[in-house]
Amino acid sequence: MPNVIFKENLHNKEFIDKFVEPVGFEKWKSYVLGQDDGIEKTPEWAEEICAVPAQTIREIARLVATTRPAWLWCHSSLSRKSRGEQTVRSFSALQAMLGYWGTPGAGPAVNLGPARGIPIEANWGPRGSYEVPKLYRSHYWAQAVLLLDKVRSGELKEEEYRRMVGWRADPSILKDFNPKALLWGGGHKPHASDHLVTACESSNFQVAAMNKLEFIVTMHSVITPTVRYADIILPAQDWAWEEKGITRSGYGGFESINYCPGVVKPPGEVKPWVWVYVKLAEKLGVDPKKFFKYYTSDENWERDWERYLRDGYQLTIDHYKKRNIEVPSWEEFTAGKFINCDEMEKEPFTGWDEQIKQGKPFKTASGKIEFSCSYIANEENRGNGPHFDPFGRLYDNLPGDWGPMTPIPTFQFGVRGMNDPMVKDYPLLMLAPHGRYRVHYLFFNHPWLKDHVYQHRVWIGTVDAVVRGIKDGDMIEVFNDRGKAIMPAYVTSRIMPGIVAIRHGGWYEPDETGADRGASPSTLLGGDYTSCITPAKASNLVQVRKIEGETS
């Protein structure tokens, strides 16, 4: 598309002059036009790779370049494939060359940075002086544990190991790295705190890594597939139903601030997650009032907690007051009035307002939109520097090593994609999109949803089903070198040949043969260690076969 747009002179020169850093822009332009590597990135070049006919690509390019505003939207899902970062970056570049940044519906994904930044949480108290060493990418924790023996025996080079697990600390720490215990979970939003076997790559490898540890503690409100492997489960309140709290939903746009009143009385010894940390602090010899400054005593917990929430909401009120906008009082808010943030604004939220509309510089080295990332261009940063988001906040969960990512967005074939030689063994590409009946793994066990209004099945196209003798409803095994999952087939014309899809968030249920009967796509994911920016990938190569004698 950029090739067509450049050649037909449809790019927005005014926007580019004003907001785009020129040297990187020229580099990218010469890549697109094939001036640097001799390969022009024409629709004919692209159609061979993506199977969209060149004529269609050409017409779409013209359509989005001449329809203003065009709804041009790329979220993070495309980054969840090997080298998917390149796809998402290219898209942002496309949006910039057309001058669509800051246009409703057409700018870069707003969840990744330009949120409204409305405060809802009060300060807990000053941070302690201890800095936790950030050793490896948390998503690669299992890899970090499992590959350690190979490093010690010399089978795997230290440098290689560090790259594979996104190691970012001083390499000399590696010799002392000796993981024995795991404390996992405990964030108050449990959709994010049960990554291990239901959302991280390769469930079987996650379990193998857990088995290498001597002691595992988790905190959760539900006995999830991960929690089952713990020695101790700290029973936390469910944040949506049991806990009192303020939540801010939103991905930049569609934002709202709500109060959760704790509609269900928590059973037994179930506690709020912050209370658990307060007690842990006490047991570790830290003054709990220093850890959470609102804490006075166990008896007063309810009141302490309310003071904390109220202070947080005051920040929200103040935030809006500064702009002369009135929001519900604390009493109204806790009685059910919520803030629909979009309705508070005169203009739709587009992100990058400060830069595009008020002329402030972008938080890049040049202060402009950089088509060529100066940070990545400097090899000295590899494995070293901290990462910051557009607000200057430290993003600790990003690796220090960006693998084969190029300073300008380029096309690279993904590892374990449709074109990987592995297709000889595993000819189908499995995708793991989010299902609409759950949030990650949450509600997979909900009796009103699964098997009631939907079934958890693997989508397989008609031609791939025919050649394997599969018809709708047959039990089939989906397998690769990471594991195997068993589930019924949904045979449909609604999916491309060569592609199968299993919705993300199934609960890992290994049977005695090790086959995952809960059919979590995570069981089949993983194995690409070169694409280090994207955390857990959501696609992989698989093979499928019918299981004789079993039906759904």
Added chain:
Amino acid sequence: MTQYGFFFDQSRCIGCNACVIACKQWHDIPPGPVKWMRVYQWERGDFPQTKLNILAIPCYHCENPVCVKACPNQAINKEEKYGAVLVNHDKCQGTRRCWKACPYGVPQYESDEAGIKMSKCNMCIDRLEQGLKPICVLSCSLRALEFGPLPELQSKYGNLRRLEEMPKDSITHPAVVIRPSDTKIQVVSWDSQRALALWQKRPSATGELLPDVFSTPSIVTGTPLTIIGRSKLVLKAKNIAELMYYTTDNE
């Protein structure tokens, strides 16, 4: 009596089942086969020219309710104020004559056992009496459902009472107006034959020759319908297993 009825906008419905769950929750019906509101999906056409059809269907509270006449126990009546078709649980003997008569598969049963009493959508008459809309209408975030006096809906949305695949409406006169989904408008050209030829090949990342995705393009387009899940609309399921099959989504 003013006949009240539903409007269903197929071009808006995404088959999310929120109306089904809301209905169950309001009427206190446990998960399982009793679905006063049902959502069907059925696909048409061959890859790559496919179309997914969706229908969210409660009871249509017909102007001529054939179920009322079919019941030997006078257990079903057409109520006077809104024209709601209601079942009297005490009178129902579970003879299933209404099920045979209703072309839409509206009567619902907890199991396949003989003699089980019937239950059905009651237009949320309890809510109407409080000036509220039926809960399915209220729960639809896509605003694919509306409710009101049938003449009003007709003047707003026309008088189409059925989708192509649905039974004839000439006898029952269902109290519903339907807007079918839009026909596709080709904004940019797309040569499906060319696309199929491109889909067949795998461009190699390494220069090594890789096996094709499929042997010939013709085998992709000509697959038998019998292997496909839900390729037709089946409003009257033979039994509970079939009902659950046709009213579950695979998202």
